[in-house]
Amino acid sequence: MDSVLSKWLLLFFFFFFTITLTTTTKLARAQLPGTWELVVENAGIASMHTAVTRFNTVILLDRTNIGPSRKMLPKGHCRFDRNDAVLKRDCYAHSVVLDLQTKLIRPLMILTDTWCSSGQFLPDGTLLQTGGDLDGLRKIRKFEPCERDGHCNWVELDDVELKDGRWYATNQILPDGSVIIVGGRATNTVEYYPPRKNGAVALPFLADVEDSQMDNLYPYVHLLPNGHLFIFANNKAVLYDHEANKVVKNYPPLDGGPRNYPSAGSSAMLALDGDYSTAVIVVCGGAQYGAFIERSTDTPAHGSCGRIVATGPDPVWEMEDMAFGRIMGDMVMLPTGEVLIINGAQAGTQGFEMGSNPCLYPLLYRPDQPVGLRFMTLTPGTVPRMYHSTANLLPDGRVLIAGSNPHVLYRFNAEFPTELRIEAFSPEYLSADRANIRPVIEGIPETVRYGDVFEVSLSVTLPVVGIVEMNFGSAPFATHSFSQGQRLVKLAVKSAVPDGDGRYKVGCTAPPNGMVAPPGYYMAFAVNQGVPSVARWVQLVAK
The missing domain is CATH 2.60.40.10 (Immunoglobulins)
Known part of the structure; x- marks a missing residue:
């Protein structure tokens, strides 16, 4: 009898603690800061590139040679490309504009391939868009935003092109309003828009840090308040004088392996304030070296972050760890000066079908806190945001989350399907209990x-x-x-x-x-x- 009673007691306590633990876990998740909402159920395209305009609209871009999207171009508008392996006559949109107020999606016509291209807003608010693959390699495009009832569309320049092909390059606006275009696959140069007489200028640093898995692509470029550029590629960084076209300082290497594409870390420059003489750069996350070469989807990402005073006389990296290993995370500067780290995966690397274990938990990086207290875990999302995802700050303080298409073409019957939903994450500062001080x-x-x-x-x-x-x-x-x-x-x-x-x-x-x-x-x-x-x-x- 005692034996039977003991078994029942054990079963009772087992179920009690299981229920308690499950309830506590759910409660803990519910009590984490921040909220999610669905903005658009079907954007029509999976956005690989995203930018917010001054008219509170959002430009979304995919690549053109990806097959049928889920948004048709207006009747009678089609793209013809005899070299397109999927669609020679393509009547599907590969770029759209989202009106944030009405949530309406308008298809845009873009002719040349924008796969892994780059962009930057010009001083007049026009979006400059450069490079890509195949017929887009040297292309320069412009989008001049308009009011929500306007009919603005992409214009592809015929009278000027890039000196060098730019696939996986980075753009940065300069103090005079011109744009520097840095690097790209097999392109270890920089050039400018508007074009300069010297055309493309060699930047040997990019070649020096190139390795067998191309970790010098999409270099992190930040304009410092002294007018020089902080350029980070692989695990190294330089201070670059873009006027004299020379490297004026080499920073110490960052521990933890490569951080750029395809190793998939992220970077942000913290808010500039005071007398604006100090600039601090943060680089977080990345894949283990070799994951891309070996096509390993389950190699754990690392969660280390380096922070450096880029304008200091003898700068060194200060290291700390995130709560999660993360690749393909996006670092978004919030209006408060804090940084939201969102999207990505906890294993694998960038590339088609090469990431796994989605990292659904956003993190808040609080720069003013001491090491060990800077990261706060936020409310998790439910939609995996893998390769080709984006995150952008909106004027209302939310962060718009779009994209995720870790496939060569659109695929919806996969473990991580092509994602057409657009979401928004609201940081804790938008909670109802703070409305009276907003x-x-x-x-x-x-x-x-x-x-x-x-x-x-x-x-x-x-x-x-x-x-x-x-x-x-x-x-x-x-x-x-x-x-x-x-x-x-x-x-x-x-x-x-x-x-x-x-x-x-x-x-x-x-x-x-x-x-x-x-x-x-x-x-x-x-x-x-x-x-x-x-x-x-x-x-x-x-x-």
């Missing part, structure tokens, strides 16, 4: 010049406590785990002055020059106690 920008100049002192009027439900920040965030071109041209600049501000009825005026000083903030359109955020407003678009121009 500022609203009531008035701000549409155009400011370098060094201008200007005033911003805003309203807040609860009284302002402390300093209200004004931060300028760029609109980068997101692709392959790196946001080209991403930047956040914190303006010098004066204390908010009450203006009656919950309104305040904040005195601001614009960035001093194009080295701190290149000319162009920025999302201007007011940030009150860590909660950002909906941004207003401001054009920053030279005097």
